[in-house]
Amino acid sequence: MAQKKPSRVSPRLPRGFVDRDAADLRAQQQMLDVIRNVYERYGFEPVETPMFEYTDALGKFLPDSDRPNEGVFSLVDDDEQWMSLRYDLTAPLARYVAENYEALPKPYRSYRAGYVFRNEKPGPGRFRQFMQFDADIVGAPNVSADAEMAMMMADTMEALGIPRGQYVIRVNNRKVLDGILDAIGLEGDQPRRLTVLRALDKFDKFGTEGVSLLLGKGRLDESGGKGDFTKGAELAPDVIERVLAIFDADGLKGVGGAFAGQAGVDAGLAELTSIEESCRTAGYDADRVKIDPSVVRGLEYYTGPVFEAELLFDVTNEKGEVVRFGSVGGGGRYDGLVSRFMSQPVPATGFSIGVSRLQTALKNLGRLDTAERPGPVVVTVMDRDRMADYQRMATTLRNALNAPGQPIVPVEVFQGNPKQFGKQLQYADRRNAPVVVIQGADEKAAAKVQVKDLIEGKRIAETIGDNAEWREARAGQELVDETHLVQTVRAILDRHAAARGGQQS
Incomplete structure (x- = not known):
């Protein structure tokens, strides 16, 4: 009897959660x-x-x-x-x-x-x-x-x-809101109190007319052809008119005119007055911090x-x-x-x-820096038996290129299958690497190292149409003494940074 293959688990993200890059x-x-x-x-x-x-x-x-x-x-x-x-x-x-x-x-x-x-x-x-x-x-x-x-x-x-002008900090007081709800006869009626609060919260979105409907029988939302009906608080017309009066004047005046004398409202208004005075005295005007009864x-x-x-x-x-x-x-x-x-x-x-x-x-x-960052300097692997050498080079570069307080320059040794060198360059390209370091047996024997500027190489490659000419040009690649590895890589990175700075300005 043939053995049943184990079933694979399907990779799936739970609803309501996101992966982030x-x-x-x-x-x-x-x-x-x-x-x-x-x-x-x-x-x-x-x-x-x-x-x-x-x-x-x-x-x-x-x-x-x-x-x-x-x-x-x-x-x-x-x-x-x-x-x-x-x-x-x-x-x-x-x-x-x-x-x-x-x-x-x-x-x-x-x-x-x-x-x-x-x-x-x-x-x-x-x-x-x-x-x-x-x-x-x-x-x-x-x-x-x-x-x-x-x-x-x-x-x-x-x-x-x-x-x-593109933001405002809006301030209200729950004592004011609770006092208004008590004043219109909703003490203890938690469901209707919540309905009124939700209606007031929609003032910026629906305006006086929309809030009036939500305080009354309800509002039909016909946006998108849905026709959703939101049940209202079913307040009497004169009560609705009184509640809407809190929006008739800026800040404290509308509330005070409609509900002054109600204990909770008066206490809340006194606190809002104090907040407003503190903010204005400190230089925070109504375009920054605004008293808003909604x-x-x-x-x-x-x-x-x-x-x-x-x-x-x-x-x-x-x-x-x-x-x-x-x-x-x-x-x-x-x-x-x-x-x-x-x-x-x-x-x-x-x-x-x-x-x-x-x-x-x-x-x-456009206030966040979303520009693509340079990737790591990649030390390629030409000989599996020399991994210790490649790790030594990477360590030397990491220590020399990463000064305290400066942007991090990542350096890594290629850890995939090194058999096909072209795959290593493809990897470096996908990682947006600015530089790759190459040292085969011949370079090692001569105490040399190849340093390839991938960004410059791409630029040169765009001007060359013939493959043979491209190989001959060894675009962006130079052979240097191993002792000059750090200064060669640093010079390339500095050149790239200067070019980015010129583009930004």
Whole structure:
């Protein structure tokens, strides 16, 4: 009986996850370094928490979810305790601060970047794993800390190369929003409260008319021919008119005119007034930090000021529609989150940047270095028995070409099958190698080495039409003393760098 062949595993990427190549990761690191620099200028220092937390420590705070526990990836460990992958970086920070409270300086300023996970249905631009970069101040009760957060976000946008007029940090207050909901008779009616908040959050997208429909019977979305109907909050017409009045004037005036005298609204307006005064005094005008009553953050743990970093330029979405790019980060005050673990109140405020979304925005603006980088210097292998010699040459080049503080020059020995030399040159070409080093038995005996400038060789080859002439020309290749290997390779790399600099200028 013939033996059954083992079945092959099909290589397939899980839905909602992405692979990322070197160029993407380098661009991301470039962006993270800029953000980190801004955070550290404000006195924040790094901390790292694990990707897993005990499920009860994370709490039920997922945004816009009727069943929060359905939105996390969870498992039972060998102690029969439920653990979950973190869905944001704030809940783990709250646990960390509570666990180390006595040892930490208060207020405690920290930042952290890391992947978070949502067990949700993936879609266009919606992933199950994505990176956030957070900054938080724990133990600061005054709204001056919230103002500082807004100002730091404005500085971050500009440090990343996003000019004024193409971004704004929008600020609102959950006390204002909750006070409005109480004032229109929705105390305790959580489903309708959430519907109203979602409607207000759509003001930038749908305007007064669209929000009015969402506050009333509902809105039919006919874009793309779908005809999706969103059920409204079913507020009375006079109540809708009163709510919409908060958008009649810039910033604080609309809210104050419609709801002044409501305790929660008045408290929230006082905090927003203080934030606005701090920002304006420090030179952050309304084109950078703007009080905006339409800002609604989804997480339920926010207790005071909330922020959103919005990009104002237009892009074309996956449907071919021209739309405003929109939010790339947000946050707010969460005075009750750390207190869940302690017997005392612990005020806190923070901000989270959506790294992948911001990176997409910077690519649209041409603010990330996406130019192809030079590949490694490749030391080719002419004789398998001389691998130690080739490794010695590579080590010499690595040590000589990589000065501290300078861009890295990678050097590698070809580790594939050296039988066909042409395959080695093909490999070097695919790796975008600027230089290859060649030393066969004859060169070794004469203490010589061949150094081939692949970029110059390609340029010369374009001017030669005859194969025999090309072989004779040995385009871009020179024979040098082995003792001159480093200076020859360095001269070629310097020439390439100068040419790139001239092209960029």
